[in-house]
Amino acid sequence: MAAVQTRSERALNLVAIAAVLVITLLFLAPIYWITSTAFKPRNLATTIPPTVIFEPEISPFVKLFTKRSQLRAAPEPEDYAAAPWWERLVFEGGEKVVRSGRGEVQLSGYPNRFMNSLIVAITSTVLAVGMGTFTAYGFSRFKMKGEADLLFFILSTRMLPPVVVAIPMFLMYRAVGLNDTHWGLIILYTAFNLSFSVWLMKGFIDEIPKEYEEAALVDGYTRLEAFFKIVLPEAATGIAATAVFCFITAWNEYAFALIMTNRRAQTAPPFIPSQVGSGLPDWTVIAAGTFLFLLPVAIFTFLLRNHLLRGMSFGAIRK
Amino acid sequence: MTQIELRGIEKHFGAVQVIKNLNLAIVDNEFIVLLGQSGCGKTTTLRAIAGLETIDEGDILIDGQPVQHIKASHRDIAFVFQSFSLYPHMTVFENIAFPLRATRGNRADIEREVQAVAKTLQITHLLARRPSALSGGDMQRVAIGRALVRRPRAMLMDEPIGALDAKLREEMRAEIKRLHIKQGSTTIYVTHDQVEAMSLADRIVVMHEGVLQQVGSPHEVYARPANMFVAQFVGSPVMNMAEVTVSEDAGHARVLVRGAPAAFDFPSSLTAKLAAAGAENGNLTLGVRPEGVLVSREAREGFVPVEAHIIEPLGSHDIIDLQVGAQMLRARTKSGFVPRPGTAVWARINPAQAHFFDSSTGISFGTRL
Numbered sequence: 001m002a003a004v005q006t007r008s009e010r011a012l013n014l015v016a017i018a019a020v021l022v023i024t025l026l027f028l029a030p031i032y033w034i035t036s037t038a039f040k041p042r043n044l045a046t047t048i049p050p051t052v053i054f055e056p057e058i059s060p061f062v063k064l065f066t067k068r069s070q071l072r073a074a075p076e077p078e079d080y081a082a083a084p085w086w087e088r089l090v091f092e093g094g095e096k097v098v099r100s101g102r103g104e105v106q107l108s109g110y111p112n113r114f115m116n117s118l119i120v121a122i123t124s125t126v127l128a129v130g131m132g133t134f135t136a137y138g139f140s141r142f143k144m145k146g147e148a149d150l151l152f153f154i155l156s157t158r159m160l161p162p163v164v165v166a167i168p169m170f171l172m173y174r175a176v177g178l179n180d181t182h183w184g185l186i187i188l189y190t191a192f193n194l195s196f197s198v199w200l201m202k203g204f205i206d207e208i209p210k211e212y213e214e215a216a217l218v219d220g221y222t223r224l225e226a227f228f229k230i231v232l233p234e235a236a237t238g239i240a241a242t243a244v245f246c247f248i249t250a251w252n253e254y255a256f257a258l259i260m261t262n263r264r265a266q267t268a269p270p271f272i273p274s275q276v277g278s279g280l281p282d283w284t285v286i287a288a289g290t291f292l293f294l295l296p297v298a299i300f301t302f303l304l305r306n307h308l309l310r311g312m313s314f315g316a317i318r319k
Numbered sequence: 320m321t322q323i324e325l326r327g328i329e330k331h332f333g334a335v336q337v338i339k340n341l342n343l344a345i346v347d348n349e350f351i352v353l354l355g356q357s358g359c360g361k362t363t364t365l366r367a368i369a370g371l372e373t374i375d376e377g378d379i380l381i382d383g384q385p386v387q388h389i390k391a392s393h394r395d396i397a398f399v400f401q402s403f404s405l406y407p408h409m410t411v412f413e414n415i416a417f418p419l420r421a422t423r424g425n426r427a428d429i430e431r432e433v434q435a436v437a438k439t440l441q442i443t444h445l446l447a448r449r450p451s452a453l454s455g456g457d458m459q460r461v462a463i464g465r466a467l468v469r470r471p472r473a474m475l476m477d478e479p480i481g482a483l484d485a486k487l488r489e490e491m492r493a494e495i496k497r498l499h500i501k502q503g504s505t506t507i508y509v510t511h512d513q514v515e516a517m518s519l520a521d522r523i524v525v526m527h528e529g530v531l532q533q534v535g536s537p538h539e540v541y542a543r544p545a546n547m548f549v550a551q552f553v554g555s556p557v558m559n560m561a562e563v564t565v566s567e568d569a570g571h572a573r574v575l576v577r578g579a580p581a582a583f584d585f586p587s588s589l590t591a592k593l594a595a596a597g598a599e600n601g602n603l604t605l606g607v608r609p610e611g612v613l614v615s616r617e618a619r620e621g622f623v624p625v626e627a628h629i630i631e632p633l634g635s636h637d638i639i640d641l642q643v644g645a646q647m648l649r650a651r652t653k654s655g656f657v658p659r660p661g662t663a664v665w666a667r668i669n670p671a672q673a674h675f676f677d678s679s680t681g682i683s684f685g686t687r688l
Binding site: 211215221 | 397
């Protein structure tokens with residue numbers, strides 16, 4: 001709408017735009033800080049005032065992925081000459097890459113933790129969204145006794161904060177051998193996300209007119225076929241939104257992961273801060289780990305953006 | 320060849336009984352319209368036939384076979400929804416092909432069938448579009464195409480044109496009729512619009528509060544309403560109703576509207592016929608459609624003086640409210656026949672168009688002159 005603006009309205013608009021810009025910059029500042037630190041040489045990471053212009057390098061990432069030890073003296077020239085480019089970056093930082101007896105590069109704990117995070121977050125998201133969609137469909141389409149109570153009960157499982165239930169959960173998990181396992185975390189995160197997924201999906205499925213399914217039923221399809229061919233495509237927006245939220249929750253979860261896992265199934269969130277404490281902290285490496293940790297959620301959300309932004313129903317049902 | 324029979328159907332929603340002992344036999348190729356106000360049970364009846372709703376009592380028979388335990392997907396019946404229910408994530412082609420794909424016919428056959436239906440409905444140019452890009456009328460055509468494509472045993476339509484605007488509704492009405500004549504399949508059509516019912520139906524089924532009121536051809540339902548509900552529901556403007564007393568005087572029957580200064584003149588045979596039907600004064604309601612009220616500008620034999628109150632000029636004709644005693648009678652006249660409200664005119668009732676009802680039960684005495 002191209003309404004005619006008075007001078008004061010225009011001024012007000014400019015103020016509003018300026019405010020939005022300031023808030024946006026404020027929110028982006030930490031992300032810029034982490035990203036820039038991840039590409040800084042180590043000696044520039046902690047300068048006061050902060051260094052803004054520098055030559056970016058990727059040595060923090062090389063260090064992030066390798067096990068290193070401190071060099072007492074400068075490296076032997078022939079060692080340096082024989083080293084591949086990425087190993088030279090480590091030498092230049094006064095460290096060397098730890099190799100096994102057979103000369104294989106030893107990886108740091110990070111890639112493993114990162115994979116654990118991916119496995120746990122993706123599996124629990126798929127399970128929570130899948131089960132949640134079926135459950136929500138049942139709640140949305142069929143009348144049952146105590147429906148409201150059941151829905152409230154489902155939501156109530158989310159009311160206790162993780163810290164409160166973590167210790168009893170840990171004891172139970174230890175008793176059944178689920179602590180420090182992928183499945184242990186997957187079950188926990190699925191259970192934690194399921195209530196949320198059911199509630200969110202119920203809202204989305206309620207919005208899909210049941211005439212769509214009825215049309216499919218009289219057109220010769222079973223209810224299950226109608227669910228897969230009609231309800232699921234129509235619920236794509238809701239599924240995408242729910243999946244993004246579940247993924248973010250599972251990906252960022254810290255408390256359970258800290259208590260339930262220590263090595264085998266440890267995810268990135270408890271691992272990254274644990275590196276701060278070992279020796280003199282190399283902030284560039286921590287920033288690199290954090291930067292990589294931010295990427296999956298950003299990519300996942302970016303890939304689903306069309307589904308997230310699209311309106312729900314686009315006018316094929318007339319009321 | 321499809322016959323549908325309903326036997327003693329009963330349906331409750333909680334404590335509310337929405338269908339009461341419904342019996343109906345529909346013959347092959349018939350176009351049946353279920354007519355009634357919203358909440359009268361007509362849509363529930365239709366959904367029960369389709370298998371989208373269960374029934375509590377009775378039998379639904381399709382070609383003599385009870386179907387109430389057969390799932391909707393196996394009844395081979397097509398349903399057109401008021402909301403059209405086109406799948407938004409599919410193109411028009413995919414929408415129409417959807418029922419065929421349920422039976423997993425081969426691709427070339429499906430393509431051919433869809434093209435044929437699209438041609439009949441003149442929507443070939445829309446096949447690649449999404450439903451959201453269609454006008455209301457085209458959405459309706461696609462919905463009908465989806466119903467027609469697999470040549471179902473019967474077509475059920477639930478207010479299929481109720482969501483369209485008036486002009487389009489008229490066009491689509493004609494199109495549905497043309498299509499039925501051409502394709503000839505047993506069709507049950509639900510509407511609350513009596514004009515739609517009259518123009519489309521082979522037989523109209525009038526329902527009220529879950530009870531079947533009358534089944535008959537549009538002419539029968541219009542000319543011989545079984546009760547006061549049908550009489551007032553079918554026809555526009557509605558039939559005039561007035562409590563009357565009938566007396567005999569000098570070889571004429573006199574029908575006096577309560578509070579009126581003079582009685583309307585009827586043939587003397589009326590009193591005998593009413594007596595034979597068991598009608599009694601004090602419990603007698605006269606019904607007459609506006610075209611049965613004759614208006615004269617000057618006093619004439621058998622005409623009663625009345626006053627014209629309101630004149631509704633409708634172009635082709637006028638509808639005039641006449642004050643008769645405490646009652647208003649609406650009459651239909653040539654346009655401009657009565658120049659202005661307040662004019663004194665004379666009216667009489669065409670005996671051939673008079674209906675007599677029992678005031679307490681509403682049932683017609685069936686007395687005709």
